[in-house]
Amino acid sequence: MKKVLAFDIGGTKIAYAIIDESGNFINEIIKVTTPKTSNGIYELLKTVIKGSEDEIDGVAIATAGAINNENNKIISHVGNLPEKYNELDFTSLTSKPIFLENDANAAGWAEFKLGSAKGTQNAVVLTLGTGVGSGIIVNGKLLKGKSGSAGEMHVRFGFGHNRKCTCGLWDCLETYVSGNALTTDAQIYMSPDATSYDVIRGLKENNQKAQAAFDHWQECLENALVMVCNLFDPEVVVLSGSMAQFVEYDKLQKEVNQDILTQPTELKLAKFENNAGMLGVALLLLERLK
Amino acid sequence: MKKVLAFDIGGTKIAYAIIDESGNFINEIIKVTTPKTSNGIYELLKTVIKGSEDEIDGVAIATAGAINNENNKIISHVGNLPEKYNELDFTSLTSKPIFLENDANAAGWAEFKLGSAKGTQNAVVLTLGTGVGSGIIVNGKLLKGKSGSAGEMHVRFGFGHNRKCTCGLWDCLETYVSGNALTTDAQIYMSPDATSYDVIRGLKENNQKAQAAFDHWQECLENALVMVCNLFDPEVVVLSGSMAQFVEYDKLQKEVNQDILTQPTELKLAKFENNAGMLGVALLLLERLK
Known part of the structure; x- marks a missing residue:
């Protein structure tokens, strides 16, 4: 069964976990304080990805901001995250497939696939x-x-x-x-x-x-x-x-x-609370990887 | 080339014409005053359909009111048309395929297929x-x-x-x-x-x-x-x-x-004015008949 490393990037916390095709969280969710610079966020993501790159099939990121239809780029200003966060090149973080979605869209998808809108x-x-x-x-x-x-x-x-x-x-x-x-x-x-x-x-x-x-x-x-x-x-x-x-x-x-x-x-x-963003974006990527 | 008889049923006028797959109006558009009873509307439609049943592949109706996803029934109250209009059994008008859509939806489809949103x-x-x-x-x-x-x-x-x-x-x-x-x-x-x-x-x-x-x-x-x-x-x-x-x-x-x-x-x-409803509903039916 395929699994991906999923992040939820917010203004105060970044959460992450590995999630499989059934929507199971493989390990405990880890939460860290969001770094104060966009470069700091990039380095944090890179380090976390490196640590689990061997066991995952891709990286899924739920984030504030609007995401393009190719799911690889933030296309809006993002108010509560550091300057230039929206300009980060997420695709350079890993050679594995990487997939971004807006956090509210991702949460919606989690409810639709496995939650109250199933x-x-x-x-x-x-x-x-x-x-x-x-x-x-x-x-x-x-x-x-x-x-x-x-x-x-x-x-x-x-x-x-x-x-x-x-x-x-x-x-x-x-x-x-x-x-x-x-x-x-x-x-x-x-x-x-x-x-x-x-x-x-x-x-x-x-x-x-x-x-x-x-x-x-x-x-x-x-x-x-x-x-x-x-x-x-x-x-x-x-x-x-x-x-x-x-x-x-x-x-x-x-x-x-x-x-x-x-x-x-x-x-x-809603069925899922704080973890809906991570779950939803993981499910979206896992569907694409099928 | 397939063609259908298209109606636009409004509170004051009913318009109709025969339209082909390219969106051409085969004959001139005819407009009549909307009958005062729902039965009157039904009989009018029946007579017009009978007159051209041999040359058409179906009947398309743009009308006020919400139309179900099977496109054969009005599912809402319709304010400016006679009482019980929304209860009419349009499918009994003809043995040919019959297809209803809300007039604003139909007009939108006409603009999307051949007009300003093409x-x-x-x-x-x-x-x-x-x-x-x-x-x-x-x-x-x-x-x-x-x-x-x-x-x-x-x-x-x-x-x-x-x-x-x-x-x-x-x-x-x-x-x-x-x-x-x-x-x-x-x-x-x-x-x-x-x-x-x-x-x-x-x-x-x-x-x-x-x-x-x-x-x-x-x-x-x-x-x-x-x-x-x-x-x-x-x-x-x-x-x-x-x-x-x-x-x-x-x-x-x-x-x-x-x-x-x-x-x-x-x-x-918009590119199309008063005829957009007829054109759009005709195109929707003709696509289904393909």
Whole structure:
């Protein structure tokens, strides 16, 4: 059975493990702090790859940023990683096959192949973390678009200039349904220095203001779900990321299905959490190696 | 060369013509007023089909409403057609192959095969008429979703209750970028009884208020274009429908490409106007008959 070395490269941590065709993690997942320079990241990857090059059939990398359709190059700016990270020549790391995919796309693929979207052909996996990512499956394939960067959830909600988005525009979906968005709601509904943690704690203590902040956040999420259901008509929408655990699934599924013009969908919590990116990108490469 | 009888069924008119594999209209297009009952529509279709059944290889119907993935049934409510229209058994009209598709999807397919999106693999065709329809091409195929009804442009723009949408929700994209939306803007910026026609006339006369109404409408359209480009990363976005001729293409393409996170796209006026639905659905059926 073939196996690959899979990385998940994030702004704070880099995780890696060897994964086989069945999706089994062969060894324990190792996590290290992301080096402060792009050169440091390159050297770290090279060292890790060298250490296991004899036992693997390829290297799979899930990373922030948009990845081209040849899966060998980052084609976007990557905000929370060091300067020039997006210019790294990943293909020079090893003579084995190397395969890159955007982390949210990879996580979506993991849910589609082995997780909460298994058995479907059309699914949307939204990662609700600090920001909002998506992995969208259309007819059993990842939606990539002409360049590879499709699935950017930067859709304007509203015309004012209320919430500045990391993309440079105002009032994108991300500013209303991410973890940071819940902090914004906490500051509006609770107090100027409140955070999303205060909202979650407040919910357990029946704090009315915390409830109001959460309700607004979840109403915005419902709008985002109506959007993806009307556009993609998916069999299932899967929520992953740090915020996914707080969502009221039954309530939201019912509301969404009342509001959409397409046919009813299912709303599910992701099966895989932090390891979805590594798993998904590994499965994508292993499929290509078949 | 195979040929089919193609219909375009709308709320006010039904058009039909015989179309061959090259997309040629064999005879002149005939237009009749849409009968007031669903039974009347059924009988009309039956009579027309009977008249040309010997010379055709199938019947293709572009219609309002969502069409299932088997292309033989309407699966949604259809607002501007008679009651029970959506329950008609189209397959009983003829013993020849019969094929239905949503009119905006069909128009999108016509642009993709022979029009302004020809030669691409990923394209979005937006029909800006009374409402807003879409035909979305992903990897050279129509985006249909699990049931066939994908591509509904009912995406909430803003959280207020400002503009009621035909779908029952508030402030959908359709209420900001359709022909009706321009009438709303006319009433806000010009006078309470102004319409979209007053805006268009006012533009030619350098009327400042008309310009303000149009600028707001076009700014909303830009938001819609950013959305479809960020989500689908298309090679081209094609605008069709009665409003498409008024759009400032160069200006808008430049603005959209500045704002998106995906790679630059082209913005184009549709090649086919009123006949795109008939042509597209004919081409879809003719491809299936090959």
